Amino acid sequence: MRFLAPTIEVRAHCDLPCGVYDPAQAHIEAQSVKAICEKVADNNDPDFRTRAAIIKEQRSELVKHHLWVLWTDYFKPPHFEKYPQLHQLFNEATKLAGAAGTKGSFSVDTADQLLEKIDEIADIFTATKQG
Amino acid sequence: MRFLAPTIEVRAHCDLPCGVYDPAQAHIEAQSVKAICEKVADNNDPDFRTRAAIIKEQRSELVKHHLWVLWTDYFKPPHFEKYPQLHQLFNEATKLAGAAGTKGSFSVDTADQLLEKIDEIADIFTATKQG
Amino acid sequence: MRFLAPTIEVRAHCDLPCGVYDPAQAHIEAQSVKAICEKVADNNDPDFRTRAAIIKEQRSELVKHHLWVLWTDYFKPPHFEKYPQLHQLFNEATKLAGAAGTKGSFSVDTADQLLEKIDEIADIFTATKQG
Amino acid sequence: MRFLAPTIEVRAHCDLPCGVYDPAQAHIEAQSVKAICEKVADNNDPDFRTRAAIIKEQRSELVKHHLWVLWTDYFKPPHFEKYPQLHQLFNEATKLAGAAGTKGSFSVDTADQLLEKIDEIADIFTATKQG
Amino acid sequence: MRFLAPTIEVRAHCDLPCGVYDPAQAHIEAQSVKAICEKVADNNDPDFRTRAAIIKEQRSELVKHHLWVLWTDYFKPPHFEKYPQLHQLFNEATKLAGAAGTKGSFSVDTADQLLEKIDEIADIFTATKQG
Amino acid sequence: MRFLAPTIEVRAHCDLPCGVYDPAQAHIEAQSVKAICEKVADNNDPDFRTRAAIIKEQRSELVKHHLWVLWTDYFKPPHFEKYPQLHQLFNEATKLAGAAGTKGSFSVDTADQLLEKIDEIADIFTATKQG
Numbered sequence: 001m002r003f004l005a006p007t008i009e010v011r012a013h014c015d016l017p018c019g020v021y022d023p024a025q026a027h028i029e030a031q032s033v034k035a036i037c038e039k040v041a042d043n044n045d046p047d048f049r050t051r052a053a054i055i056k057e058q059r060s061e062l063v064k065h066h067l068w069v070l071w072t073d074y075f076k077p078p079h080f081e082k083y084p085q086l087h088q089l090f091n092e093a094t095k096l097a098g099a100a101g102t103k104g105s106f107s108v109d110t111a112d113q114l115l116e117k118i119d120e121i122a123d124i125f126t127a128t129k130q131g
Numbered sequence: 132m133r134f135l136a137p138t139i140e141v142r143a144h145c146d147l148p149c150g151v152y153d154p155a156q157a158h159i160e161a162q163s164v165k166a167i168c169e170k171v172a173d174n175n176d177p178d179f180r181t182r183a184a185i186i187k188e189q190r191s192e193l194v195k196h197h198l199w200v201l202w203t204d205y206f207k208p209p210h211f212e213k214y215p216q217l218h219q220l221f222n223e224a225t226k227l228a229g230a231a232g233t234k235g236s237f238s239v240d241t242a243d244q245l246l247e248k249i250d251e252i253a254d255i256f257t258a259t260k261q262g
Numbered sequence: 263m264r265f266l267a268p269t270i271e272v273r274a275h276c277d278l279p280c281g282v283y284d285p286a287q288a289h290i291e292a293q294s295v296k297a298i299c300e301k302v303a304d305n306n307d308p309d310f311r312t313r314a315a316i317i318k319e320q321r322s323e324l325v326k327h328h329l330w331v332l333w334t335d336y337f338k339p340p341h342f343e344k345y346p347q348l349h350q351l352f353n354e355a356t357k358l359a360g361a362a363g364t365k366g367s368f369s370v371d372t373a374d375q376l377l378e379k380i381d382e383i384a385d386i387f388t389a390t391k392q393g
Numbered sequence: 394m395r396f397l398a399p400t401i402e403v404r405a406h407c408d409l410p411c412g413v414y415d416p417a418q419a420h421i422e423a424q425s426v427k428a429i430c431e432k433v434a435d436n437n438d439p440d441f442r443t444r445a446a447i448i449k450e451q452r453s454e455l456v457k458h459h460l461w462v463l464w465t466d467y468f469k470p471p472h473f474e475k476y477p478q479l480h481q482l483f484n485e486a487t488k489l490a491g492a493a494g495t496k497g498s499f500s501v502d503t504a505d506q507l508l509e510k511i512d513e514i515a516d517i518f519t520a521t522k523q524g
Numbered sequence: 525m526r527f528l529a530p531t532i533e534v535r536a537h538c539d540l541p542c543g544v545y546d547p548a549q550a551h552i553e554a555q556s557v558k559a560i561c562e563k564v565a566d567n568n569d570p571d572f573r574t575r576a577a578i579i580k581e582q583r584s585e586l587v588k589h590h591l592w593v594l595w596t597d598y599f600k601p602p603h604f605e606k607y608p609q610l611h612q613l614f615n616e617a618t619k620l621a622g623a624a625g626t627k628g629s630f631s632v633d634t635a636d637q638l639l640e641k642i643d644e645i646a647d648i649f650t651a652t653k654q655g
Numbered sequence: 656m657r658f659l660a661p662t663i664e665v666r667a668h669c670d671l672p673c674g675v676y677d678p679a680q681a682h683i684e685a686q687s688v689k690a691i692c693e694k695v696a697d698n699n700d701p702d703f704r705t706r707a708a709i710i711k712e713q714r715s716e717l718v719k720h721h722l723w724v725l726w727t728d729y730f731k732p733p734h735f736e737k738y739p740q741l742h743q744l745f746n747e748a749t750k751l752a753g754a755a756g757t758k759g760s761f762s763v764d765t766a767d768q769l770l771e772k773i774d775e776i777a778d779i780f781t782a783t784k785q786g
Contacts, residue, residue, distance in 0.1 A: 020163040024155050032151040046308075046570075047368065050315045053574045068723040072749040080746070087742035091735070094727040106571065177439075177701075178761065181708045184443045199330045203356040211353070218349035222342070225334040237440065282425040286417050294413040308570075309630065312577045439701075446705045461592040465618040473615070480611035484604070487596040499702065544687040548679050556675040 021074040023122040026066035030118055032059045033102045034111035041108070056102065063097040063114065070121065075128075083124050093117035152205040154253035157197035161249055163190045164233045165242035172239070187233065194228040194245065201252065206259075214255050224248035283336040285384035288328035292380055294321045295364045296373035303370070318364065325359040325376065332383070337390075345386050355379035414467040416515035419459035423511055425452045426495045427504035434501070449495065456490040456507065463514070468521075476517050486510035545598040547646035550590035554642055556583045557626045558635035565632070580626065587621040587638065594645070599652075607648050617641035676729040678777035681721035685773055687714045688757045689766035696763070711757065718752040718769065725776065730783075738779050748772035 033056055040052045071090040080086055095101055096114040164187055171183045202221040211217055226232055227245040295318055302314045333352040342348055357363055358376040426449055433445045464483040473479055488494055489507040557580055564576045595614040604610055619625055620638040688711055695707045726745040735741055750756055751769040 020159060020166050022155075022159050024153075025159060028151060028153050028156060035151050047311070047315060049571070050312055050574055051319065051365065053571060054316060054319050054578060057575065057578050064723070064727065068719070068727075068749075072719065072723075072746060073753055080743070087746065088735070091727060091742065094723075098728055103575070178704070178708060180440070181443055181705055182712065182758065184440060185447060185709060185712050188444065188447050195330070195334065199326070199334075199356075203326065203330075203353060204360055211350070218353065219342070222334060222349065225330075229335055234444065282421060282428050284417075284421050286415075287421060290413060290415050290418060297413050309573070309577060312574055313581065313627070316578060316581050442702070443705055446702060447709055450706065450709050457592070457596065461588070461596075461618075465588065465592075465615060466622055473612070480615065481604070484596060484611065487592075491597055496706070544683060544690050546679075546683050548677075549683060552675060552677050552680060559675050 021070055021125075023066075023070060023118060023125050026063050026070070027115070027118050027122065029059045029062040029066065030097070030102075030111065030114050033063065033097075034108060034115065037102075037106045037108045037111050040106045052106070056106070060097045060101070060103045063102075063118075064094045067094050067097070067118070067121070070125070074125070079124075079128055086121075086124060089117065089121055089124075093121060152201055152256075154197075154201060154249060154256050157194050157201070158246070158249050158253065160190045160193040160197065161228070161233075161242065161245050164194065164228070165239060165246065168233075168237045168239045168242050171237050183237070187237070191228045191232070191234045194233075194249075195225045198225050198228070198249070198252070201256070205256070210255075210259055217252075217255060220248065220251055220255075224252060283332055283387075285328075285332060285380060285387050288325050288332070289377070289380050289384065291321045291324040291328065292359070292364075292373065292376050295325065295359070296370060296377065299364075299368045299370045299373050302368045314368070318368070322359045322363070322365045325364075325380075326356045329356050329359070329380070329383070332387070336387070341386075341390055348383075348386060351379065351382055351386075355383060414463055414518075416459075416463060416511060416518050419456050419463070420508070420511050420515065422452045422455040422459065423490070423495075423504065423507050426456065426490070427501060427508065430495075430499045430501045430504050433499045445499070449499070453490045453494070453496045456495075456511075457487045460487050460490070460511070460514070463518070467518070472517075472521055479514075479517060482510065482514055482517075486514060545594055545649075547590075547594060547642060547649050550587050550594070551639070551642050551646065553583045553586040553590065554621070554626075554635065554638050557587065557621070558632060558639065561626075561630045561632045561635050564630045576630070580630070584621045584625070584627045587626075587642075588618045591618050591621070591642070591645070594649070598649070603648075603652055610645075610648060613641065613645055613648075617645060676725055676780075678721075678725060678773060678780050681718050681725070682770070682773050682777065684714045684717040684721065685752070685757075685766065685769050688718065688752070689763060689770065692757075692761045692763045692766050695761045707761070711761070715752045715756070715758045718757075718773075719749045722749050722752070722773070722776070725780070729780070734779075734783055741776075741779065744772065744775055744779075748776060 036052050036056045036059070040049055043049070067090055071086075075086060093114065096110065096117055097103065101110050102114055167183050167187045167190070171180055174180070198221055202217075206217060224245065227241065227248055228234065232241050233245055298314050298318045298321070302311055305311070329352055333349075337348060355376065358372065358379055359365065363372050364376055429445050429449045429452070433442055436442070460483055464479075468479060486507065489503065489510055490496065494503050495507055560576050560580045560583070564573055567573070591614055595610075599610060617638065620634065620641055621627065625634050626638055691707050691711045691714070695704055698704070722745055726742075730741060748769065751765065751772055752758065756765050757769055
């Protein structure tokens with residue numbers, strides 16, 4: 001496993017499922033999660049909180065799914081060599097959308113940390129598009 | 132049904148499911164649909180074409196779903212009064228992603244028409260955000 | 263956009279996905295929503311209420327989905343010309359199954375309003391079948 | 394396992410998920426399956442056939458699901474005692490919607506056999522409602 | 525309907541969808557359900573309980589689905605003749621994962637009963653594999 | 656990022672979603688994928704091949720999903736320090752179930768490679784359970 005490859009050679013990153021990837025999908029869902037946490041902070045109705053939990057669970061799952069797709073389907077070995085932190089970044093981001101993250105709490109701070117990780121991934125994504 | 136209301140008064144457009152809407156979701160999926168049509172035009176392998184049909188069916192369904200959510204959950208009566216063409220626009224856009232549209236063919240032209248309709252909706256969406 | 267067309271000419275309303283449409287699907291799910299609201303009114307157990315919220319969320323989503331399919335896939339331009347209220351009717355019905363409707367409350371009244379809207383749609387549907 | 398119980402005593406057949414069951418749901422999806430088979434018989438386009446296969450697979454799965462729900466959630470031990478053929482009827486009906494049935498062929502005959510089985514189940518369902 | 529057939533003759537039990545069946549799938553999900561019930565017994569946080577209910581609902585549904593697939597797709601008429609209790613066993617097992625079972629309570633006992641039924645089914649499954 | 660930590664200290668690996676993980680789930684689905692590839696090699700019927708493609712697409716997606724869940728939800732930072740190859744192993748395994756792997760071909764060899772990768776992951780999983 002070489003971490004710093006001298007040259008980067010990325011094959012067409014997708015044989016069929018369209019070649020269209022966009023971290024915006026994970027970002028939009030994570031914004032929803034944050035908005036849900038904020039609304040719950042302003043609302044004491046227990047039924048409202050239950051609905052918020054149901055929807056936050058679904059939206060967090062979508063965040064995980066969109067990130068997993070980017071990690072497996074968009075990024076290729078040369079990317080992982082050029083950005084050796086990428087595996088861990090995705091692992092931390094998806095964990096932040098899971099039980100120890102936005103699934104398990106209504107914390108706006110946790111949602112913000114998730115959004116920051118997604119932004120870090122989006123920056124690398126953009127760089128690979130321009131490379 | 133009044134079509135031109137003198138004043139526009141939109142209540143918070145979403146009680147809980149987050150308030151985060153974005154036509155980008157439909158647009159990304161429609162771009163996938165277009166990319167699939169283009170790739171099939173360059174590839175004669177029948178198994179490839181079958182996979183393309185499977186994925187195009189799913190992506191077109193996602194386009195429809197994201198548009199339906201915008202139409203039902205984001206847009207409110209004052210919007211429909213200010214933009215009387217909005218109902219028909221959504222109906223035509225979702226039809227363009229259905230059996231008579233991108234589900235039923237590999238036409239890049241049809242995919243382009245779908246993208247144009249989504250852009251029209253996105254323009255109105257943006258205007259309502261600034262209003 | 264002509265609202266009163268002199269003649270109605272509807273092409274086969276579905277190229278493939280079967281041509282079988284039935285407002286009964288939305289109606290059955292909406293009846294479930296109503297029954298859930300009634301049962302919750304008779305039961306104070308908080309776990310029961312949580313389950314009721316989970317299931318009501320799913321069933322309301324199915325109501326929306328079945329209605330959206332009818333609106334996009336079954337009804338054709340000549341129908342919308344003959345029944346100019348149809349767009350708004352579907353928009354109101356799907357909103358009644360959403361956050362401002364049965365998703366957002368356990369109100370039996372709201373569920374009844376939803377059922378009435380579906381019945382209005384079903385009447386038009388039946389008329390188009392006989393036309 | 395007693396097959397002919399002297400008295401029938403059915404408890405409320407559903408604690409929460411609404412109590413609303415209807416064999417119409419399986420019937421509507423099975424009609425779709427049949428319509429798909431008929432349309433494929435009239436159409437030689439290979440892309441059309443591929444789409445038909447995708448949709449027939451989904452609709453057949455929905456037939457199975459709706460039947461399974463009836464079998465597990467609606468029918469109760471006293472029903473199975475009164476109608477000892479019920480288990481086998483459901484098993485045969487769901488098999489008819491599976492790989493050896495409508496999933497595995499475009500046979501209109503098979504679709505008709507499936508519809509007949511669903512009708513047999515619907516007759517018993519109706520009888521239990523009136524009982 | 526003969527219950528005790530002299531000879532057993534099972535055709536290839538699956539025409540395509542792979543021929544790979546395994547009661548382990550239902551068992552793993554049922555273990556999750558049990559673990560959820562145990563964790564809720566040790567935790568008073570209402571948000572935790574809500575999440576537990578959401579996940580328990582999904583996992584119980586998966587138990588039902590995996591069992592239904594075995595019942596309809598794996599087991600064949602000769603199996604049902606050799607094991608006449610099999611229909612009822614599956615019906616009881618799926619009911620134990622439903623509203624009257626693990627969906628409707630946080631009872632570890634109910635989850636244990638569900639696991640026992642799945643084990644009974646798994647024993648018969650194993651016997652048919654060796655037959 | 657330390658790659659060789661002197662001591663391993665894993666917290667309870669799951670706050671709620673049950674703590675039950677098992678690489679068997681990915682393995683069962685991957686076996687299905689392989690069985691589908693083998694059956695297609697023995698069958699020239701184009702409708703059969705189309706169904707095989709539909710089911711292979713779904714089963715491959717399930718392989719990816721089950722692996723992603725293990726990677727994000729089961730494995731913790733100390734595991735990744737002890738097994739530095741784990742990120743890449745999961746990335747390669749999920750790619751083997753994607754467009755460049757079992758989704759994009761009917762190759763039994765590719766399915767075998769996927770099964771081998773899952774076995775490697777399962778060995779590490781077992782070791783962490785005993786640790």
